[in-house]
Amino acid sequence: MRTLSYWAQGAMLRLLLLLVAPLSLDRRRKVLGFVTEWLVRLTPLHRRADRNLALVWPDRPAEDRTAIVHAAARNAGRSLTGIWFNADFAREVANLRPEGPGLDVLRTARAEGRGAIIVSGHFGQWEAIRHVMKREGLEAGAIYRPNNNPYYEPIFRAGIDLGGQPIIPKGRNGYRQMIKHIRSGGFMALLPDQHIGDGAPLPFLDHDAKTSLAAAELALRYDLPLVPAFAPEVDGQLHVIFEDPIPHTDAETMMQMFNDRLSSWVTRHPSQWHWLHRRWKIKRS
Numbered sequence: 587m588r589t590l591s592y593w594a595q596g597a598m599l600r601l602l603l604l605l606v607a608p609l610s611l612d613r614r615r616k617v618l619g620f621v622t623e624w625l626v627r628l629t630p631l632h633r634r635a636d637r638n639l640a641l642v643w644p645d646r647p648a649e650d651r652t653a654i655v656h657a658a659a660r661n662a663g664r665s666l667t668g669i670w671f672n673a674d675f676a677r678e679v680a681n682l683r684p685e686g687p688g689l690d691v692l693r694t695a696r697a698e699g700r701g702a703i704i705v706s707g708h709f710g711q712w713e714a715i716r717h718v719m720k721r722e723g724l725e726a727g728a729i730y731r732p733n734n735n736p737y738y739e740p741i742f743r744a745g746i747d748l749g750g751q752p753i754i755p756k757g758r759n760g761y762r763q764m765i766k767h768i769r770s771g772g773f774m775a776l777l778p779d780q781h782i783g784d785g786a787p788l789p790f791l792d793h794d795a796k797t798s799l800a801a802a803e804l805a806l807r808y809d810l811p812l813v814p815a816f817a818p819e820v821d822g823q824l825h826v827i828f829e830d831p832i833p834h835t836d837a838e839t840m841m842q843m844f845n846d847r848l849s850s851w852v853t854r855h856p857s858q859w860h861w862l863h864r865r866w867k868i869k870r871s
Contacts, residue, residue: 596737603670611674615664622663623656635861642791657857668713669745676717684718688813688828692724695811701768702811705801707779707848708860710817711824716749716775718826726773727752776801779848781867786838790845795866802840814847818855
C-alpha cells in the first residue's frame with residue numbers, strides 16, 4: 587500500500603508540474619503556492635505549524651497565527667517551485683546582485699584555495715543562494731536527505747543538482763565525502779534549522795531546539811569561514827545576503843549565533859520560514 591501511495595503522489599506531482607510548465611515561472615509559483623496552502627489546510631501540518639507559532643508567540647491572536655501558517659504554506663510551494671523548475675529559477679536570478687560583507691570573505695577564501703561553510707535555513711527562497719554563488723564563481727555543494735518516496739526523489743534531486751556540486755546524501759559515507767571536498771578547497775552549503783536527534787539543545791526563537799553542531803565543528807577543525815546567508819523577499823523583491831562570518835569560538839556558541847541570526851530574520855518575516863517542521867521536540871509530545 588505504501589508503494590502504491592508513493593507512486594500516486596509522484597504521478598500527481600508530475601502531472602501538476604506538466605500542467606503548469608507552459609506558464610511563466612511567477613505564475614507557476616502562484617499556482618503551486620495555492621496548491622501547497624490547501625494541502626496544509628487539509629492535513630495535520632496545519633495544526634503542527636500552529637502549535638509551533640503558539641509556542642514561540644503565545645500572545646498572538648489565533649487569526650494572526652492562521653494567517654502566518656497559510657502564508658508560510660504558500661511560501662513553501664513557491665520555494666519548491668524554484669527547485670522543481672531550477673533551470674528557469676537560475677535564469678531568473680542570473681542578474682541578482684548579492685549583498686553583505688560575507689561575500690568578500692568567500693571570495694578571499696576561494697582565492698586562497700580554502701574551503702568554506704555557508705549556513706542558511708528553510709527561509710525565503712534559499713535555493714537562490716547557491717545559484718548566486720555559482721554565478722560568482724563560488725560554487726557550493728549541499729547535503730540532503732534522500733526522500734522516502736522513490737518516485738519523488740528524482741524530481742527533487744534533478745532540481746538541486748543544478749544549484750551546485752557536489753550533492754551529498756546524509757550519512758557516514760556522505761560525511762566523508764564532504765570532508766574531502768572542503769579539505770580540497772570546496773564550499774558546502776548547509777541548512778541546520780531542522781531537528782536532529784543528537785543535536786545540542788540551543789535556543790531558537792527563545793525555545794530550546796536540538797541543533798546540529800556539524801557546521802561549526804567543521805569550520806573549527808579545518809579553519810574555515812562560517813558564513814550565514816539568507817534569501818528573503820522584501821517588498822516583493824528577492825535579496826541574497828551574505829552576513830559577517832560567525833567568529834570562531836566553540837561549536838555551541840557558534841551555532842547559537844547562527845540560531846540568533848536566523849531568529850532575527852524569522853521574527854521580521856515570519857511567513858517566510860518553514861513552520862511545518864517539527865523543530866521543537868524537547869519536552870513536547
